[in-house]
Amino acid sequence: MSNDKWSQDVTETSDALDLEEGVFTWNDPDAIAKSLKKSAQASERKKGSDYQAAMSMLTFYINRAGKDLDAKQKNVLEAAKNSLRHEFGRD
Template sequence: MTTDKKWSQDVTEHSDALDLEEGVFTWNDPDRIAASLKNSAEQSDRKKGSDYQSAMSMLTFYINRAGSGLDAKQKQVLEDAKDSLREAFGRA
């Protein structure tokens, strides 16, 4: 019996907007996560919005979709990555 993936996991893994580094949302360093998302957004020619919008949207999407399955420590790392991303794009 095969288990179907959640649609949100499929979007995260196969987004039309960004090619993400493997495991980016599991890292423990918010600055590293932000730098990776920024780089992915800047390298993508398939995104619809600005680099900043694309990177922040992917991060927010992941946090929202992970929901209660995301432990408190990792959720805080990802929330901190939002601040790091704002700084990386000069929007702090």
């Protein structure tokens, strides 16, 4: 595995969460947040709380893919953070 593909490998094979396919490419921040919450709640392999697992995966993706994300998608993912906070009652 090349160094520039390790984050893709982590996203696809991590023990943290089983994600819906393409979740980070969706255009609806609320749908992304709901999906991440569902994945976190379903996972028995995560470390930390459901909220921590979901937010960590979202933040990890933004940070690792950030340089390759177009501005519109990065904004969607940043908005998904707020939606995720709302989903978990952490507004």
